[in-house]
Amino acid sequence: MENWLAGAEAGRRHVMSRLQVYYLTGTGNSLLAARWLAAAARAAGFGVAVRSIVPAPSSDGPDAQPGDLLALCLPTHAFTAPWAMIRFALGLPPSRGTPALVLVTRGTLLVGRVLIPGLEGTAAYLIAGILRVKGYDVRGVHAVDMPSNWTIVHPAMSVEPTERVVGQAEVEVTAFVQSVLAGRRRLDGQVRLALGLALAPVSLLYNILGRFRLAKLNFATRACNSCGRCARECPHGAIRMRGRPPRPFWTYDCQGCMRCRSYCPTEAIETSYSFGALASFLTGSSALAFLVGEAARHVPAARALNRGWLGRLATYAYGLGAMALVYRAFHAAIRVPAVNRFFALTTPTTRFRRYRAPGVSAADLRGDE
Numbered sequence: 001m002e003n004w005l006a007g008a009e010a011g012r013r014h015v016m017s018r019l020q021v022y023y024l025t026g027t028g029n030s031l032l033a034a035r036w037l038a039a040a041a042r043a044a045g046f047g048v049a050v051r052s053i054v055p056a057p058s059s060d061g062p063d064a065q066p067g068d069l070l071a072l073c074l075p076t077h078a079f080t081a082p083w084a085m086i087r088f089a090l091g092l093p094p095s096r097g098t099p100a101l102v103l104v105t106r107g108t109l110l111v112g113r114v115l116i117p118g119l120e121g122t123a124a125y126l127i128a129g130i131l132r133v134k135g136y137d138v139r140g141v142h143a144v145d146m147p148s149n150w151t152i153v154h155p156a157m158s159v160e161p162t163e164r165v166v167g168q169a170e171v172e173v174t175a176f177v178q179s180v181l182a183g184r185r186r187l188d189g190q191v192r193l194a195l196g197l198a199l200a201p202v203s204l205l206y207n208i209l210g211r212f213r214l215a216k217l218n219f220a221t222r223a224c225n226s227c228g229r230c231a232r233e234c235p236h237g238a239i240r241m242r243g244r245p246p247r248p249f250w251t252y253d254c255q256g257c258m259r260c261r262s263y264c265p266t267e268a269i270e271t272s273y274s275f276g277a278l279a280s281f282l283t284g285s286s287a288l289a290f291l292v293g294e295a296a297r298h299v300p301a302a303r304a305l306n307r308g309w310l311g312r313l314a315t316y317a318y319g320l321g322a323m324a325l326v327y328r329a330f331h332a333a334i335r336v337p338a339v340n341r342f343f344a345l346t347t348p349t350t351r352f353r354r355y356r357a358p359g360v361s362a363a364d365l366r367g368d369e
């Protein structure tokens with residue numbers, strides 16, 4: 001069956017016959033959402049291709065043909081789109097009216113018996129805006145609640161509410177894509193976009209600073225058996241196995257997607273709150289001010305590093321550089337069993353349940369459907 005939709009350019013019509021879905025996922029929620037899009041499109045007689053954007057698509061990338069509907073499917077990170085999807089959208093070829101849709105998953109939380117909805121903020125419309133600027137005809141924008149996977153901040157939901165939330169999400173996503181396939185324009189969530197714009201400073205701070213610092217709080221407890229799976233399965237190649245016996249070492253390439261933590265077979269991956277507090281002290285602006293003060297005794301011009309924009313830039317560069325150094329020391333220190341035990345005992349993440357999207361295996365997360 002072929003579906004006809006009015007094209008973006010006056011007088012032009014698009015025959016939509018194939019759905020191309022590109023997705024980014026950490027723990028499988030956005031993969032499930034991509035599969036639901038695909039199932040609804042197949043049921044409507046469309047050809048379907050579903051591809052992960054990391055590592056880079058295995059074919060020669062998005063090559064919109066006449067008749068394609070492009071769908072981008074992604075999680076929310078800090079009220080916006082993850083950097084990997086922003087980069088992918090920026091790298092798409094320009095188009096003259098190819099229809100497109102954006103589907104975002106966000107994290108809902110169970111507090112007592114109440115489900116608190118997630119907030120996608122600018123995630124969906126940032127990607128939709130990039131598509132629009134590139135000449136795509138954005139026909140659908142939607143965000144759907146899935147169980148939150150940010151399990152370094154809170155425990156994952158138990159099985160029953162997880163399945164309930166996922167079941168509801170499937171119904172919602174199917175209805176959304178069916179209306180887009182039927183030719184209706186669905187630009188949902190504009191109030192949430194306004195909230196996202198108000199929270200834009202938080203999103204920006206997370207992306208330029210927070211995610212790098214969080215990456216360096218990860219460590220493996222003594223439950224680690226050096227299998228190397230976390231390094232192999234990381235979609236962003238952000239983990240190196242270092243030392244003897246090898247232990248995971250997180251680099252600044254980490255995007256905080258939670259895959260390593262969720263799929264480690266011995267649940268050895270934790271995020272250290274106590275090291276975080278110590279590192280903030282050593283790598284923050286007060287430490288820099290002290291160092292600059294000391295340097296200024298010999299080189300008075302160094303005082304400029306404490307003032308104005310130069311000061312802010314110096315604080316930023318010092319924070320990242322010092323964090324990388326301090327993390328090396330941390331990675332070495334946790335080899336000592338007593339030190340490792342101390343950091344494991346002083347972080348709540350050891351007690352937080354991991355999250356994996358129901359029915360999604362590590363092999364499913366690896367690639368094309």
Ligand SMILES: Cc1cc2nc3c(=O)[nH]c(=O)nc-3n(C[C@H](O)[C@H](O)[C@H](O)COP(=O)(O)O)c2cc1C
Nearest residue numbers: 026027028029030075076078079106107118119149
């Ligand atoms: C680092 C990080 C930040 C997150 N920030 C948000 C957020 O701002 N708003 C929200 O609703 N969910 C947030 N979440 C939850 C995820 O967006 C949500 O669980 C998503 O469905 C995960 O999809 P995935 O399994 O495809 O990665 C965050 C998760 C992570 C790991």
Ligand code: SF4
Nearest residue numbers: 224225227228230264
């Ligand atoms: S997957 Fe887990 S057990 Fe294997 S190397 Fe990584 S942290 Fe250690």
Ligand code: SF4
Nearest residue numbers: 234254255257258260
């Ligand atoms: S290191 Fe872990 S959290 Fe970071 S990007 Fe890789 S799999 Fe995701």
